Amino acid sequence: MSTGFALDAGLVLDAGLAALVLAVAVGAIVAGTAFAAVVGFVTYGLLLALVWVRLAAVDVALTEAAIGSGVTGAVLIAAAARLRPAEARSAAERPGVPLRLAAAVLSALVAAGLAMLVLLPSAPAPSLGPAAAVHLPELAIGNPVTAVLLAYRAIDTLLEKIVLLLALLGVWSLAPDRFWGGAPGQPHAAQQDGALALLARLLPPVGIVVGVYILWVGAVAPGGAFQGGAILAAMWILVMIAGLRDAPATGGRRVRLLLVVGPAVFLAVGLAGFVVADGFLAYPASYAKPLIIAIEVVLTLSIAVILGLLASGPPGRERQR
C-alpha cells in the first residue's frame, strides 16, 4: 500500500505502460502501410500482455501474448503480404474526413463511457468471485481460471473452440473449388543452411516441452489448453515457414481428425453428463479432475492444428491423390 501522496514506483511503471500502450495503439491506427500497422499491432499485444501481468491476470497475459499478439500477428502479416498488390488502390479509396471524424468521436465516446464506469464504480463493485470460489475445491483443480473455464463456463469454452473451427472453414472457403482439400499456399523455399532453418531446428524441442508444460501446469497455475496449444502451433508454423516440413493437405483424414478431436471429445463428455451427472457439461464429482485434464489434452491438440492451419492460409494447390 502506498502511503498518502508518496511516489509509488509501481504506479509510475503502470502510468508509463498505459501511456505506451495508447501511443502504440495510435501508431498502429495511423500507420501508412498494412505491414507497419501489423508491426504496431503485435507490439501493442505484447505491451498489453505486460498490462495483464501488472493486473495479476497471468492467464490472460499468456493468452494475449501467444494468441492475440503471436499467432494473430502471423496471420495478419500473411494477410498484409497478400494485400500488398492492392494496397495503393485501397489507400486511394480511404474514407473522407467526415466519416473518419465520426468514427473518432464515436470511439472517444465509448472510451469515455468505459472510463466513467471504471473511475466511478458503484461501491462495492459487483462480483460473482466469492460465490464461484466456494465450489472450486470439489473440482480439485488448483488454478481457479481453468476450473471456471471448464466447469461454470464450459459451454462458452466449447463454443469458443467451435468458433475457431468455423474461422478455419472461413479461411478455407477463400480457395477456388479445384484447390479444395489441397495443401495451403505454395511451399516455402527451404534454406537448409539459413539462420531461419537453424532456429526451426533448435527451438521446437524447447518450445514443445514448454507448450506441454504450460498445458499440464494449467491445472494448478497459470496456463492451459489455449496457451499450450498456441505455443505448439507457433513451433509448427516456424518449421513450415523455414521450409523444413511442408503444410499438410487440408483434406487429409489425419488432419481432419486432429481438427475435430478436441471439440468432439468435449462435446461427448458434455453429453455423457446427462447420464452420469446432473446434466449437459456436468462432471461426475469423483472424476472431475481427470476428465477436465483429458479434455484439455485433446483440446490442446486441436487448437495447435487449427491455429497452425489458420496461419497457413487457404488451400492453394491441387490435392495429390
Place this chain on the structure above:
Amino acid sequence: MRQVLDIFTVAAVSAGALFFLVGTVGLLRFPDPLTRLHALTKADNLGLGLVVLGLLPQAEGFLAGVKLVAVWLLAQLAGATVTQLVARAVRRGGPPA
C-alpha cells in the same frame, strides 16, 4: 552478504539498463538498417545479459535462476536469427515498401 548481493544486483541491472538506453539511441540515430541492427544487438546481448546476471542473486532457488538464464539464451537465439533475416532482406533490395 545480503547487502553485497543487493548492491551487485543494482549495479548490474543499471548497467544493463544503460545498454538498453544506448541501443535505443543507436536505433533512433544511426543512418541505415545495418548499423541500426548493430545497435539493437547490443541491447539484446549485453543489456538483457546484465539484467539477468543482476537478477540471479535475487532468484528464488536454483530452478528460478535456470529459468532466467534460459530466457536470456532464448532471446539471444531469437535476436540473432531475426537480425540475420532482416539483414538478408536489406541486402536483397531494401526494407519492404
